[in-house]
Amino acid sequence: MVDVTGNSNASLLLSAFTGTDGTVVVVAINKGSAAVTVPITIAGGTAPASCTPNVTSSSANLAAGAAVTVTGGTLMASLAGTTVTTFVCK
Numbered sequence: 001m002v003d004v005t006g007n008s009n010a011s012l013l014l015s016a017f018t019g020t021d022g023t024v025v026v027v028a029i030n031k032g033s034a035a036v037t038v039p040i041t042i043a044g045g046t047a048p049a050s051c052t053p054n055v056t057s058s059s060a061n062l063a064a065g066a067a068v069t070v071t072g073g074t075l076m077a078s079l080a081g082t083t084v085t086t087f088v089c090k
Contacts, residue, residue, distance in 0.1 A: 002044040009036055012079070016042065024048050024089040030079040037078045040087075047073035048089035057083040 004016040011032030053065040068075050
């Protein structure tokens with residue numbers, strides 16, 4: 001089991017799960033039109049070293065971004081407005 005915290009924005013939805021191979025996946029939906037940067041804390045097991053964002057928007061379909069380092073179980077997520085960002089963490 002995995003849990004995520006960090007959602008203090010009413011326009012932001014967060015969810016997470018752990019795959020059978022231990023990969024953590026965090027899905028962040030930014031319903032707002034403004035970009036936001038939020039800390040997302042991953043708890044409930046060994047924290048991954050990094051997370052790779054894959055962004056879906058009106059102009060992109062699972063566009064892979066640069067890996068984000070996880071420090072102390074927390075990643076700083078930069079989320080563009082009106083996007084769904086799936087972080088694959090290992």
